[in-house]
Amino acid sequence: MLVVMKFGGSSVADLDKIRNVAERCIKKWKEGNQVVVVLSAMGKTTDRLLAQAGEISSMPSRREMDMLLATGEQVSVSLMAMTMIQMGVTAISLNAWQVPMHTTSAYQNAKLKRIDSERITKELDSNKIVVVTGFQGINKYDDVTTLGRGGSDTTAVALAAALNADLCEIYTDVDGVYTADPRIVPKARKMPEVTYEEMLEFASLGAKVLHSRCVEMARRYDVNLVVRSSMSEEEGTVVKETTKMEKMLISGVAVDKNIAKIAVSGMKDNPESTFKLLNLMAKNGVNIDVMIQSLEKDGTKTLTFTVARPDMMMTLDLLKKYSDVIGNANVSCEEDVAKVSVVGAGVSSNPGVAAKMFEALSNAGINTDMVTTSEIRITAVIKESEAETAMRAVHDRFASEWD
């Protein structure tokens, strides 16, 4: 079996942890598998490099930033290969240009275009464990790029696709995907299986297990994905096209506090104004999440939407700078908000799900602001201070589902 195993920065934060990971990978290899290991930079390395660059400039050159950051994973993979070799195993580290992994040219936010499998296959065939840098690539100018958020997970899935791997294991500090954040909801339980689609909803809702980019790629190339703990031997959660289990009404509850709400009121009531605003955000890389449009009695239109909290200042600046785009409307914002969501394949076919969710929130005395739904999700915007209470209340309401 060919297995891609991915470990994040906290799993390789020091030499002891690197040894643990090495043992784990060697065990898999000794069981007769071909093993490709994908690593992030050690612990706080990336943060440290970012801080150094930040001292040089508040807007450091994006190309040079990637050249700098890419050293982080190179240190991880060389120390890991060194450790494995010291343990008596044949291993080799490869960075992005050695594979090579080709990306678009957008520095700091590149997308993987193509991975040449030749070199890795050659090393695997000579019985080596191959340790590859996550998060990075090279573009058509032969310059170093990085993949942005969720980059290393995406590298792992893309490698699994390119190598036609039998399995891609993402090791994290939790041992799987839970029905809710177990730190907030003690009764939360681990899901043995979840569909790509549900996983995507969880990712977009701020459940920090897998980034949506990586789940999307896994779905597109039909990669067998498993999320499991780097700390324990427990079975993780399998992410796949369809689950064999009987469909449950909902598969989990998620809360995202990393959002801000922005309201643009007094806009002209025509479709053009909405389009222009969305276009402005898209062009500047701001993702709009929950969005509601409402008409006021005075014939104007109000657009209310949420963005990731770190994007809030930039969004406000954009709306100010391009005030002509939105017809000099009024802009207001709110930071102390959060999203609570239920996710599950049964949502659309069971109108009762929404009713149960709002009943639970109402019983807990929690008021809901904007509400949106998708085929497999219901999301409500609430006060940030009530996020944990909301999560527990909704989870408790559906808990019998998982018994």
Place this chain on the structure above:
Amino acid sequence: MLVVMKFGGSSVADLDKIRNVAERCIKKWKEGNQVVVVLSAMGKTTDRLLAQAGEISSMPSRREMDMLLATGEQVSVSLMAMTMIQMGVTAISLNAWQVPMHTTSAYQNAKLKRIDSERITKELDSNKIVVVTGFQGINKYDDVTTLGRGGSDTTAVALAAALNADLCEIYTDVDGVYTADPRIVPKARKMPEVTYEEMLEFASLGAKVLHSRCVEMARRYDVNLVVRSSMSEEEGTVVKETTKMEKMLISGVAVDKNIAKIAVSGMKDNPESTFKLLNLMAKNGVNIDVMIQSLEKDGTKTLTFTVARPDMMMTLDLLKKYSDVIGNANVSCEEDVAKVSVVGAGVSSNPGVAAKMFEALSNAGINTDMVTTSEIRITAVIKESEAETAMRAVHDRFASEWD
């Protein structure tokens, strides 16, 4: 003018120092020159990485070691380019595979074979300062290599040769080549010019200004080399084929305390035994320096030689392991030794030089052990504890030469 400027690790040890170097390079660039900057890893970075690898293994994989160490220069060049861009200048960093700089495949001690000038020329032609990683290359397997001691200087000279640069400036923490180490001999003075040959002798004698590899390459490709200080604007020392100055008897005095003396006695008196011993050392990468062969009254032969002190244990191990090679001779060693040398084009033509040197040593009460001479050098092995005294005594004796 196309200028290659090389700065060592202590010149880029922190962001303030990086800013100083950036300003210096930008000044040169604004004067209308094309500028290629070669950098070592920041300050103690390489030591830190070596220590990490040392914790993993006492004999870490050499390939992985190079993969690890090469990140050091990549951090330097990206931070430098970032700093220059922040100062409003167009700059770009390149590492070894981007240039690319091709080397032999010997990890940790690779030799530069060929540098493609295309990419650098393209960037220079678009008016950029090009910041290149020193010390590293790639081999025919597309693996990362490092050049070993004196590596970054060698990179700078090789780049100057490949780009047909008008000048290669090596910036160090001293402001040129001195007639003796100024920290030991206060009266030492800076030489405005020195020949490649003299510089080679100084390098092989442990005067730590330039590594002999870099001087040899400069001589072979006729590169104009200048050694100058990164701290001051002072003129440095020009290293060239011949100096225009009137030939002085000697150009300087050097001391090397990084040596150990090994004596192999009781060997069979035939040429084969000497050859076999030298061959054994050469095959294992041990450089033999001063060597003397003497015949004993009992018809056996004694070979006495010096090696670099870090190689002593390895040399003793080799002599033990291959005792048959040297005919089961006796091996003894001495660590508390040093070499004192005078260097100068006038040595061979003036027999009086040797007399003056030994007179000075004798007056200072210093006994000499082995003595060897070359066309432009006389070296005596003395006690380590007397090294500084010897240097001052010999320097004083010749001081009038430089007036």
